Amino acid sequence: MVKxxxxxxxxxxxxxxxxxxxxxxxxxxxxxxxxxxxxxxxSPPLNMTPxxxxxxxxxxxxxxxxxxxxxxxLLGPMIEEADxxxxxxxxxxxxxxxxxxxxxxxxRFLLRTKRIPILELDYPADELSARRFVHKIxxxxxxxx
Amino acid sequence: xKATKYVITGQDSDVLxxxxxxxxxxxxxxxxxxxxxxxxxxxxxxxxxxATVEDIRAMDESNIFIKDRGFPPGDPRRCRGHRGGGARPxxxxxxxxxxxxxxxxxxxxxxxxxxxxxxxxxSVKRPGLAELEEMIKExxx
Numbered sequence: 114m115v116k117x118x119x120x121x122x123x124x125x126x127x128x129x130x131x132x133x134x135x136x137x138x139x140x141x142x143x144x145x146x147x148x149x150x151x152x153x154x155x156s157p158p159l160n161m162t163p164x165x166x167x168x169x170x171x172x173x174x175x176x177x178x179x180x181x182x183x184x185x186x187l188l189g190p191m192i193e194e195a196d197x198x199x200x201x202x203x204x205x206x207x208x209x210x211x212x213x214x215x216x217x218x219x220x221r222f223l224l225r226t227k228r229i230p231i232l233e234l235d236y237p238a239d240e241l242s243a244r245r246f247v248h249k250i251x252x253x254x255x256x257x258x
Numbered sequence: 259x260k261a262t263k264y265v266i267t268g269q270d271s272d273v274l275x276x277x278x279x280x281x282x283x284x285x286x287x288x289x290x291x292x293x294x295x296x297x298x299x300x301x302x303x304x305x306x307x308x309a310t311v312e313d314i315r316a317m318d319e320s321n322i323f324i325k326d327r328g329f330p331p332g333d334p335r336r337c338r339g340h341r342g343g344g345a346r347p348x349x350x351x352x353x354x355x356x357x358x359x360x361x362x363x364x365x366x367x368x369x370x371x372x373x374x375x376x377x378x379x380x381s382v383k384r385p386g387l388a389e390l391e392e393m394i395k396e397x398x399x
Binding site for chain 1: 262266323326330348350351354358379
C-alpha cells in the first residue's frame with residue numbers, strides 16, 4: 114500500500130479511485146480530522162491557531178502571507194508523507210482551503226521537486242475522455258505496487 | 259480513532275440514500291448514519307467504517323463514491339443551524355465533481371465489463387503560418 118497525494122486535496126473522485134485500488138489517499142480532511150480529534154485546542158472554524166502559520170515557515174518564508182503558511186501547515190505534512198501523487202491540471206473549483214492559488218502552486222511545485230511518481234491529467238469533459246481518465250489512474254496506481 | 263466519511267451516490271445509480279442507510283443498519287455495527295440528499299454520512303470507529311465502506315461499495319461499484327470528512331456529522335463548527343445557514347465549506351467542490359460523476363462512473367462500469375480503454379484522442383494540429391495565409395487569401399478573394 115502506497116500513500117498517494119491527490120490534488121486538489123479535497124477531490125472526492127481522486128480519493129475514491131485511489132482507495133479502490135487499495136492505496137491510501139492523502140486528503141485535507143484526514144489532517145482536519147487529526148486536529149478535530151486532538152483534545153485541548155480552541156474551536157475556531159477549522160481549529161487553526163496562530164501556531165499553524167509558524168509551522169508553515171518550514172515551507173514558505175516569513176514574508177509570505179499567513180494564508181499560505183497556514184494552509185501549508187496542513188498540506189506540508191501530506192506532501193512529506195506522499196510516495197506518489199495524482200494532479201489535476203484544470204482544477205477550476207478550488208475554494209476554501211484550496212482557494213489560495215499561491216498555495217496550490219507551491220503544493221504542485223513541492224510535489225514535482227520531490228521526485229516521486231506523478232500522474233498529471235485533466236478532468237474529463239466527455240465519456241471517452243472519462244474512460245481514459247479512469248483507465249490512466251488505475252494503470253498508474255497498479256504500477257505503484 | 260473515530261472516522262467520518264461521505265458516501266455519495268451518482269445520478270445514474272439505482273441505489274438510494276435510504277437503501278444505503280438500511281444496509282448499514284442491517285450490518286449492525288456501531289455506526290452513526292446521517293442521510294442526505296446525495297447519499298449518507300457515516301461516523302464511527304475507523305475499523306467499523308472501513309469494513310462498512312466495503313459493504314456499501316459492493317451495492318453499486320460504479321456509482322458509489324466515498325470521501326473522507328474531517329468533522330463528525332452535527333459538529334457545531336460545521337452545522338448550518340449553528341452557523342446561520344448557507345452551504346457548508348466543501349459544498350461547491352462536491353457539487354462540481356458530482357456533475358461529472360455520471361461520466362466518471364462509465365470508467366469503472368466499462369472496466370467491469372472487460373472493455374478496453376478507448377484510444378488516445380488525436381491532438382488538434384494548429385495551422386502553420388503558410389496555411390493561415392492561404393486561408394486568409396481564400397476568404398478575402
